Amino acid sequence: MPLSAESVHTIKTILDGATKEGPTGLNGLTFVAVDKDGKTLVEHASGTRGVNSQEPMDMDTSFWIASCTKIVATIAVLQLVEQGSVPLDDPEFVRKMAPEIGAKKVYADGVNGAEQQISVTMRMLLNHTAGFAYAFFDARVNMRGRPVGIAGGFHSRRSATPVLDRVVLTRLSPEFNGDEEDILNSPMVNQPGKSDPDHTRLAANKVPKIAGSMWEYGVNIDWAGIILERHTGQKLNDYIQEHIFQPLGISDVTMFPTDNMRANLAHMHQRDPATGALAERDHLYRRPFHQTTKEQQQNFFHSAGAGLFAKPKEYIKVLAALLNEGVGPTTGNRILKKETVDLMWENQIPTQPNFARAGLPAADPTLANSLPEMYPQSGTKPRGVQAGTETPLTSLLSTQVPLRFDHVADFVCCTLGNPPQGWGLSMFLTLAPGDTGRGANTGWWCGLSNIFWWVDREKGVAGILSGQILPFGDPKVIQAWVGVEKAIYDGLE
Numbered sequence: 001m002p003l004s005a006e007s008v009h010t011i012k013t014i015l016d017g018a019t020k021e022g023p024t025g026l027n028g029l030t031f032v033a034v035d036k037d038g039k040t041l042v043e044h045a046s047g048t049r050g051v052n053s054q055e056p057m058d059m060d061t062s063f064w065i066a067s068c069t070k071i072v073a074t075i076a077v078l079q080l081v082e083q084g085s086v087p088l089d090d091p092e093f094v095r096k097m098a099p100e101i102g103a104k105k106v107y108a109d110g111v112n113g114a115e116q117q118i119s120v121t122m123r124m125l126l127n128h129t130a131g132f133a134y135a136f137f138d139a140r141v142n143m144r145g146r147p148v149g150i151a152g153g154f155h156s157r158r159s160a161t162p163v164l165d166r167v168v169l170t171r172l173s174p175e176f177n178g179d180e181e182d183i184l185n186s187p188m189v190n191q192p193g194k195s196d197p198d199h200t201r202l203a204a205n206k207v208p209k210i211a212g213s214m215w216e217y218g219v220n221i222d223w224a225g226i227i228l229e230r231h232t233g234q235k236l237n238d239y240i241q242e243h244i245f246q247p248l249g250i251s252d253v254t255m256f257p258t259d260n261m262r263a264n265l266a267h268m269h270q271r272d273p274a275t276g277a278l279a280e281r282d283h284l285y286r287r288p289f290h291q292t293t294k295e296q297q298q299n300f301f302h303s304a305g306a307g308l309f310a311k312p313k314e315y316i317k318v319l320a321a322l323l324n325e326g327v328g329p330t331t332g333n334r335i336l337k338k339e340t341v342d343l344m345w346e347n348q349i350p351t352q353p354n355f356a357r358a359g360l361p362a363a364d365p366t367l368a369n370s371l372p373e374m375y376p377q378s379g380t381k382p383r384g385v386q387a388g389t390e391t392p393l394t395s396l397l398s399t400q401v402p403l404r405f406d407h408v409a410d411f412v413c414c415t416l417g418n419p420p421q422g423w424g425l426s427m428f429l430t431l432a433p434g435d436t437g438r439g440a441n442t443g444w445w446c447g448l449s450n451i452f453w454w455v456d457r458e459k460g461v462a463g464i465l466s467g468q469i470l471p472f473g474d475p476k477v478i479q480a481w482v483g484v485e486k487a488i489y490d491g492l493e
Helices: 005-018 069-083 091-097 122-126 139-148 180-184 220-232 236-248 259-263 294-299 312-323 338-344 475-491
Strands: 028-035 040-047 063-066 154-158 167-171 269-271 278-280 308-310 421-423 428-430 442-447 451-456 461-466
Touching: 005 028, 005 040, 005 475, 028 312, 028 475, 063 312, 063 442, 063 451, 069 122, 069 220, 069 236, 069 312, 069 338, 069 442, 091 122, 091 220, 122 220, 180 220, 220 236, 236 312, 308 312, 312 451, 312 461, 451 475, 461 475
Parallel strands: none
Antiparallel strands: 028 040, 028 461, 063 308, 154 167, 269 278, 421 428, 428 442, 442 451, 451 461
16 A cells, blocks of 8 residues: 655655744654555654754654553453453452442532442443543542642742743643552542433533533543553553563553663653743653663553553554554564454444534643544534635645634634544544545544544554644644645555
8 A cells, every 4th residue: 555655745744844833833743654564654753852952853753652552551451351351341340450449439520429320340441431530631630639639739940941931830740640549549520331411521610510421531541551450460561561562573662761762752842822832841751761670660650541652653563453453464463353453443432422522621721722622524614714615624734824822722613513423442433534534433542742643444544643742732733633644545545
């Protein structure tokens, strides 16, 4: 499945253009796409590792890939499901392996606890219907956790850059402290496994209309990783190295970056919401860098939800194996049965066809922008684009409307009318064909630091675009992602 020379040129032009815009652009990006045979369709690195660095971004640059970890951890759990030692739908197994979950109350309003109406299963943890959330997306987590310090604290630092040359407050998000206790103490904010028919989401400082449950993104898969460790007696990073990465011939994807990875690490950045300018910042997930001995690593929390650092050209071998029905195309080693891969792509929440259309609120705007919709499809348009002139995503490539970094809704705001949405085991499913050219039932997801991957089993292509910028939902990265994805499909031969 070769890619046309024109599309390769377009992709390089998009990436190079994004990294040459100046202070309000992007410091650097990498992109790689493969087919189901594991053959590279295109790879390109552009820009520098940091705005203050002259060191070029290259295909050996390492990134904190954050929630791109989730699909790897899900594969690990499903291997145990295949073996018959972990049941997907038996609540007794979760009660036995994680009694802390069963003891929790549900704080639907962030303050007043209620008993769980349904017991949690492994499936609920893997499809984000177990009732947990993220502090930076859901204000209820902070409301419940703040009195006992779970919501993190603030510390002052003075930036050395002109853009942020003032005292700023940096939230220490509990999910990224590297402490298992923060996950064990995380509150439940939705009733497990129950659907909210109104698809009500909790905007900052607002109480939901009803105290029912729904899909909500959170620390659910972190819990699945904790259960895996307790069940196998093996730390998660050790398990995935042995059972996933080694069979696929993957190196330099780990929860504890090697010296080589550290030497070529993409710098973490923060975009100023007022000016749009980019500045380097302290790494959000920095504690793993200091766990240098095996003993330290064994005592450190192995986050199934956000713990991996990776070279994207190595990580994409996982996506290629999923394209190839669970078999590593270059090694021939199977990591999952085909029927298990099929299960990952089954819509787990068919009663919530608009689950992502209420968007993602930002309880902590330093970590995430408020997004009105997670993946707009046909029937929607960004503000400023006349109806009928462009499809909702591809219009982002041509609109001349200025991008406002203080309100990302101006960039991706949409109206209702999209086709049904779905969620598989660890990924968003665009059930209908996408406006970029992606096939039906394509799986995709992302990482907090603005990393986006997709796996299109229908058309046999997968890709990953990598940045290292906060807050999540950066308009310039999204624009590059849409552009390179469309160029891939335009050029498939």
